[in-house]
Amino acid sequence: MKVIKFGGSSLAAGQPFQNAIDIINADPDRQVIVTSAPGKRHSDDTKVTDLLVKYAKLTIEQQSTAEVVTTIFKRYLDIATYFGLEAAQISFIKNALHQLPEVTYPDNHYLMAAFMAHGERLNARLMATILTHLGVQARYVDPKEAGLLVSDEPNNASVLPVTYDNLARRSFSPTEKLVFPGFFGFTESGQIATFSRGGSDITGAILARGLRADLYENFTDVDAICAADPRIIPDPLAISMMTYREMRELSYAGFSVFHDEAIIPAIEGNIPINVKNTNHPDLPGTLIVPDAGFEPTRTITGVASSNRFAALYLHRYLLNKEVGFTLKLLQILYKYNVSYEHMPSGIDDLTVIFDKSQLNDVTIKDMLADIRQTLQPDTLEWIDDYALIMVVGEGMREHVGVIDKILAPLADNQIGVHMVNQGASRISIMLGTRQSDAAEAVKQIYYQFFIQEHLLIS
Known part of the structure; x- marks a missing residue:
């Protein structure tokens, strides 16, 4: 079984969504899907997460939120329309957006976390709805249902060890696709708390470990991890294989393809990670593997x-x-x-x-x-x-x-x-x-x- 995660640019609009669905359907082992919030469709666009931050701030300031809610819903509606769905079929998204200010939060930090998390939460529900519409047996799984528990830090949460016990007890049909939202979990008191930004990578690694996946595929918008920053070195060498330790060291100093904390659960579970491009899924990408038995081919990676x-x-x-x-x-x-x-x-x-x-x-x-x-x-x-x-x-x-x-x-x-x-x-x-x-x-x-x-x- 494989866990597969898509970044925000891979789910920003209808055609990228279709590319992601083609990737899901291309391999029956791709059973667990982790979604990010819709990212930018073009350079002048705004990420849905940033729109949700604006929505949260307006709510805190008790300002009118009608315009930003309409803008957020339209992002999801445009994707749904691409697949022939009507607004009524995704009314759950509009309802969820309207209900956000009505919830009682411990403080504004938890309010902000809950609003931000809904970029991923609603996109996962949309992905499950579209897959079902296309005849794929798919089910949305909420982090609360899965038992994905995190620490009481609303915007910088860490996974609690009990999460892995909760995930290990889950069972599902081998023909069923499970769609999880990335980026957040629930505290033991039932509040939404987010990982640090970019945390959908972390969710993918947590699920890969907890569900004992054979491989964690992380789809993004680059063909592979490169040996140096392409902004500094034109057309740098692509890294075909590297170890967990190498990835951690390079992420610390600026490699931005992978969230530098994201691979910790994968390391703990000894799960290989394959970083690939949603737009070129047939390319091998970069495989990140355990240190034991690794044979380097170069002096430096x-x-x-x-x-x-x-x-x-x-x-x-x-x-x-x-x-x-x-x-x-x-x-x-x-x-x-x-x-x-x-x-x-x-x-x-x-x-x-x-x-x-x-x-x-x-x-x-x-x-x-x-x-x-x-x-x-x-x-x-x-x-x-x-x-x-x-x-x-x-x-x-x-x-x-x-x-x-x-x-x-x-x-x-x-x-x-x-x-x-x-x-x-x-x-x-x-x-x-x-x-x-x-x-x-x-x-x-x-x-x-x-x-x-x-x-x-x-």
Whole structure:
């Protein structure tokens, strides 16, 4: 049995919906279907999720919502009309939209989560309705019915372990298609809570593990995961196969094809993942597999960069001799509810790397003042212009001198490296550079390992 998930662009309009249905019908093993909310039909379009956010805000502000409800319903109606369905046959969608403001929510965060989740919820119900209309035995399954339980975090929920027990007890006909909405589950108190945005990937992985699928197929709008960002490297090499660990490392540094938390349930369940293109379903895509038994064919699998980071540089003589120095620093970060990403250090120096999304100017100013007063460093510098580059590959463990091959072309092109850190797994090397150098660094590393190395082998 396969779990198959479609992204928002794959379900944005009638023709993409038809493409998805053709894919479902092409393989009888594709039994469990996970839907996203309808995405953009063109560059100037608005995602249904964004329309639902607007609907929620207008509801909170007690403003008129008639226009936005009409716009949302029309998105679903246009898809239904493509398949010959009339408005009356999908009246459940309009009714559900009108009922959203009438529900009592614990607070506005739960209200927002419930509104946003209905992009996926209504699209799954529409998919089941269309499949049935086309003569396919299909059934909508709500997360509440399935027992998909999540933590009490309305917009950043985590799956509860009991979910897998609930899913394992489910039985269904081998000829039946089950359609699940992605992106959300229910708290133990019965409230809707969403995963972080892009969380339909997470739902797919949860179902793949819980239902013990043989494969989790994730259909999106790219032919495969590439070895580098196509915005930086024109026509980069497609990755045919990679490990869970490689995908996690590359997602962390900017690979946006796959939600970086989504594969955790698949890893736990040892479920292979196939990332494919809805528009070119016959292409092999990228297969993401367990680490055990994997035989790499290249030194590195991919290189990625992200500019979402900032760094704190701290220098103090004999820092390494002072017991509790790092503990004091961590206590200050805890005080400001700030987590750190990495903390490379030397005998007198320490750098702390942060994800800037959790910081603002006030927090930075107050936190730095606290660090100066408590730790009294000789030098304290905040580096806002910071990028991380991840060079990742299972093949790195089998080759000597990989770091030299990475750094040499950067030095030749006057690209300064502020930090080098190799993970304990030895399948990734992290570099810190200035943001303005990140794209060129990716180009040079890609050329060294995917062009130059290939020429030498040939």
